[in-house]
Amino acid sequence: MPTVAVAKTVQLSSLGISHIPSPETLLQECRDPGISLSPPRQAKRRPAIVMMESEDDDHPNQPIGTPDEAFSTASRNRKAFRHLQEQRKQLPIARGRESLIRSIASNDVTIILGETGSGKTTQLPQYLLEGGSYHGQIAVTQPRRVAATSLAARVSAEQGQALGTLVGYSVRFDERVGLGTRIKYLTDGMLVREMMNDPLLTCYDVVIVDEAHERTLRTDIVLASLKRILALRNGNGVDSSAKGKAKANPLKVVIMSATLDAEKFSKFFESAPVLYVKGRQHPVSIYYTSSSQSDYLDAALRTFFQIHVDRPPGDVLIFLPGQDDIENLESSLRMYANQLPQNVPDVIICSLYASLPNGQQAKVFLPTPPDSRKCILATNIAETSITIPGVRYVIDSGKQKEKRHLARIAGSGFDTLLTTDITKSSATQRAGRAGREGHGYCFRLYTEEAFNSMIASVEPEVLRSSLTSVYLQLKVIGQDLDTMPFMDRPDQESVGSALRTLWLLDAIDDSRHLTDFGRSLAVFPLEPQYAATLLASVKHNCTAEVMSVVALLSSSSPLFPDTSSQRDKANEARTKFRHPSGDHWTMLNVFRAYDEVCASEGKSGRKDWCKHNFVNQRALREAWSIRAQLRGICERMDIDWSLSCGNEESPLLRSLLRGLLQHVALLQPDGTYKQVMGPSVVKIHPSSFLTDKRSPAIIYNELVYTTNIYARGVSAVYKSFIAEFPKLTGMRLS
């Protein structure tokens, strides 16, 4: 390795050496690494009432290709279909089938505590369908799209039907349901959307909430809503006004959770019974360090080589907080791996994090060649979203990155992204990744005391997020954030901040009533701020431009990814898109150029164009889908989305301002900016094309708090634009 790599290497601090040791020295050190490991102990088995056991997986692994390709061909193949039926029949879960059906029939709510690999998610809906007691639809919610689609494909195949007939799914941008669909897998966000049109979820006889322990924002909305709906539809809940009402269309609710939180769910649903379903997880031996490690990268490096040299074959999965750590550890591992003696197996290093291009993500699924060992460096993505085969050893840094929204009474608050300690349930989940295929080993780079003092499970998202969208969505179903029976109640500052934002947008009036404008905002699958921008574009005759920009801003990937090694080259390549007004028009220029490339070039031409210009094709593709969805919604609302302002810059900026009222700041003499609607002094992020430009007034997409409070996604606006908004100028005076 060249010396450049050495500079990026983690310090082998606890070895007390500053030079790079020879491979022999390193291996010797690794056998006595200063991380002494206490005797292995078996992962605690759950003291469960064992009901059933299954050979099956809850979640088929990441599908290679589309769900259709994976399963519908199989369903056409008679032999494969018979095999599937044979598997189903032989599942031990079949023995528990009747008791499951009975319990659900005699209770409004049933909690199922299912271990990993128990097969509950694929089998239970089929049991309820085949049992014949329910004639409406059965909904099964999932936090992730890929789970919803692949589960639907699997269950459809087990039913011997084409996907989208008896069994279907519904996720954003993709839906496979028919008139005869009885089992529907959908994302929890999709069910929240459906509630906005059908607040009592009348088309469902059964709603199964899977992975409830993850406590996503949308899961919590679903849980709170279900409690309300039960009172209204079944007439026996806490809502006394609903008592005595006809139970013509009662609802059954099943909550599936993977952790001991089941008790909390049971309590929330007034002592609902808890059923335990045994899984098929292999035992995992857990090791702790004897003393706490100040440098988890160093500790991970040593532990890896210790495993590599002393332990039998099996791939190693290392959990780290973020991309930065992954890149650093990767370069250290490579350097030492290249110096290993001949008789030690090769090391294949793979990284895995969400923003990694798909091609490189796919590397982790390639089978490990004989006489080598794969070492996967991953973020939390490998904890729930992606299951990697062949992993036998897990190294757990005990750290993760956590996003947290800091609400402010004044202004709209900002997000932080900080490295924090993981939770007990997260540690257990990580360890479990070693026991998918056989007896596994988990090396925790922290002490047993540290584990014991970890909090039990992650703080629900509802306590950490901006609630603006949620507040608006609840208003549409006639509910109030303050009166919803949340499992965990968000604090007043957070609620007040959401309330204030919606009032400023004119989504609610002075009496907190939803306005017609607010109702329109909620129709769009966008942050309310961007929905307001979109609706404002009609007045300014620039819907075509605004739609592209809003779609890009809503994409989950950044348009201009930061590539530290090629930063200057990237900046140069992107210069041609630059627009003097700032980042929004610059983004639009990229999208317009991409549109032209798409019209003239094929798949590989588009890809090359993106690479050559250092723009993220994933962001453009996603924005393309979002824009198509927005166009469809506009058509239904009779809005002409083709209205264009050409190259006139003001209409787009004035539309943006309509949504970003809380994100306006004015230049101060010292070159910093002062928020108009809040107390903060902010700086323009150095990645912005407006940095150092000293524009008198700016709007920005978001604030991020790192070394400073930075405004990102910035455009310059005229002060006269700001004067058009009485609420904004009123605030300034007060």
Next chain:
DNA sequence: GAGCACTGC
């Protein structure tokens, strides 16, 4: 003059 865990409509 900088640093981005993961989802979702």
